Amino acid sequence: MKIIIAGAGEVGFHLAKLLSYESQEITLIDTNKDSLAYADTQLDIKVIKGDATSIAILKEARVNNNDLLIAVTASETTNITVCVLAKQLGSKRTIARISNTEFINHKDEVGFTKFGIDELISPEALAASEIELSLKQSSFEDNYEFEDGALTMARLTLSKKASFVGKTVKEAAQIFPEIHFVPIAIQRAGTQYTLIPRGDTEFKEGDSVVFITSEGGGGELCKLSGKANQDIKNVMILGGSQIGYKSAKYLSNKGYNIKLLEKNKERAFDIADELPDVLVINSDGRNVNILDEENICDMDAFIAVGDNSETNIMSCLVAKSKGVKKSIALVENMDYFELSHSIGIDTLINKKLLAANNIFRYIRKGEVVAMTKLSNMNAELLEFEVKATSVVCNKRIRHIDFPRSAIIGGVIREGVGLIALGSFRIQEGDRVVVCSLLRSIKGVEKLFL
Structure with missing residues (x-):
C-alpha cells in the first residue's frame, strides 16, 4: 500500500x-x-x-x-x-x-x-477507554473487547493454583466441557517466544496466556485460574492531562469514586468546575507524603497519567507498596512497555500503540472490523467479517486449511459471542476473531477476501 x-x-x-x-x-x-x-x-x-x-x-x-x-x-x-x-x-x-x-x-x-x-x-479517548476496561476486568493483565464485549480477549499469568496447570488443552477441555473461554496464545515464562496452542499443548506454571472469552467466561476463567476478580470502587488518578480528565469523566459517570491530583492550580480548578462529581485536589501527587495524606491505602486502583513515564511508573510502584489492588501507568517509552509485568505494574497504557492498533485494521486485507496487537507477543488479534466470497464461508472450522501459527478464537453471530470449535460452521455475515503470528497474517487474510 x-x-x-x-x-x-x-x-x-x-x-x-x-x-x-x-x-x-x-x-x-x-x-x-x-x-x-x-x-x-x-x-x-x-x-x-x-x-x-x-x-x-x-x-x-x-x-x-x-x-x-x-x-x-x-x-x-x-x-x-x-x-x-x-x-x-x-x-x-x-x-x-x-x-x-x-x-x-x-x-x-x-x-x-x-x-x-x-x-x-483520538489516542487520548482510546487510552481512557482502555483504562475503563482494565478496571472492569481488574483481575486480568491485558484485555480487549470485540463488539462491546460479545467476545473479550483476556490475558493472565498462570500460578500453580490454576486448575489446568500441568494439563494439555485437550485434557482441560474434557475436564471443563461447559467453559466459555479458549486459549489462543501462550508465552512461556522467561522467554520471548509466542506459540499458538494446539490440543497437545501443555499449560505450565508461569505461562502468560491469552484467552478469548464469551459472556460469562471471564468469571469462569478467574475461578479456574485461582484469580480473584477484584471489586474496584475507589480510584485515584495522578495527573489532569487530557487522558486523566477523560478517564475521570468516564469513570465517575460509571459510578466509581474518583479522586484526581493535579499540581497545576488553574488546571485543577478548571477540572473541578467541569467534573462536579470528581474530588479534585491541587497537589503534587509525585510526593509520597502527599499520597499518604490523601489516603492512598484506601484506594482500590491507582492510575498515573502524568507527562513523565518514569514518574508514572514510580508512582504506581509506590501505590502497590501501599496495598492498592490495581495499578495503571501511562508510558510513552516502548522499552518500558515491554517490561510492564516484570517491574510490578498491572497495566501499562501507550497512546502510540493504541492509535497504531486502531489504524492497522485499514492496512490489513479482507473485511477487518477490529484489530489489536498482543503486547510483548509476536501476534495480532483480528476480527474479520465473512463475505459470501470468503474461502471460509459455509465451511466447518476443521475443514479450513488454516495456517498452523494461527487460530480462530471465537465467532460473533448476530451480536452474540460464541466459542467456535472444530465442528462449527462459519456463515456469511459472521464476525470471526483470529489470533495469528505475524508470519501467517497474509495467509489468514486470503481466507477472508
Whole structure:
C-alpha cells in the first residue's frame, strides 16, 4: 500500500516505523526538519519537509495515487484540513487524529465522510477507554473487547493454583466441557517466544496466556485460574492531562469514586468546575507524603497519567507498596512497555500503540472490523467479517486449511459471542476473531477476501 503520514511526532513516527516494517510504501510529511532527519536515517521511508495542508506538498507526495492518508499532527484543525484536501486530490481513504471527542460521538450526525474524512481517532479517548476496561476486568493483565464485549480477549499469568496447570488443552477441555473461554496464545515464562496452542499443548506454571472469552467466561476463567476478580470502587488518578480528565469523566459517570491530583492550580480548578462529581485536589501527587495524606491505602486502583513515564511508573510502584489492588501507568517509552509485568505494574497504557492498533485494521486485507496487537507477543488479534466470497464461508472450522501459527478464537453471530470449535460452521455475515503470528497474517487474510 502507498501510505502518506502527515505529522512526524510521537504517533506519526511510531506509525511510520511499524508500517515500514510491513514493507509498506510510506511518505512522511512534517515542517520540523529535525524530526524528519531522524525518521529518514532510522526508517526506510520517504520524507518531505513542508506543510501538509499545502496542495503542492500533497501533490509532491503523489496523493492522487495514494491508498491511505493518516493525519496525526498535534493540531486537529490541521488534520481535518489535510484529510479533506487529500480526499479531493484523489486519496482513497483518510484518517484524522482529533482531540475533541465530540467529533467522534457525533460523526454520523455531522457526516464527516461527506467532507472526505473516513475515520476519526483520538489516542487520548482510546487510552481512557482502555483504562475503563482494565478496571472492569481488574483481575486480568491485558484485555480487549470485540463488539462491546460479545467476545473479550483476556490475558493472565498462570500460578500453580490454576486448575489446568500441568494439563494439555485437550485434557482441560474434557475436564471443563461447559467453559466459555479458549486459549489462543501462550508465552512461556522467561522467554520471548509466542506459540499458538494446539490440543497437545501443555499449560505450565508461569505461562502468560491469552484467552478469548464469551459472556460469562471471564468469571469462569478467574475461578479456574485461582484469580480473584477484584471489586474496584475507589480510584485515584495522578495527573489532569487530557487522558486523566477523560478517564475521570468516564469513570465517575460509571459510578466509581474518583479522586484526581493535579499540581497545576488553574488546571485543577478548571477540572473541578467541569467534573462536579470528581474530588479534585491541587497537589503534587509525585510526593509520597502527599499520597499518604490523601489516603492512598484506601484506594482500590491507582492510575498515573502524568507527562513523565518514569514518574508514572514510580508512582504506581509506590501505590502497590501501599496495598492498592490495581495499578495503571501511562508510558510513552516502548522499552518500558515491554517490561510492564516484570517491574510490578498491572497495566501499562501507550497512546502510540493504541492509535497504531486502531489504524492497522485499514492496512490489513479482507473485511477487518477490529484489530489489536498482543503486547510483548509476536501476534495480532483480528476480527474479520465473512463475505459470501470468503474461502471460509459455509465451511466447518476443521475443514479450513488454516495456517498452523494461527487460530480462530471465537465467532460473533448476530451480536452474540460464541466459542467456535472444530465442528462449527462459519456463515456469511459472521464476525470471526483470529489470533495469528505475524508470519501467517497474509495467509489468514486470503481466507477472508
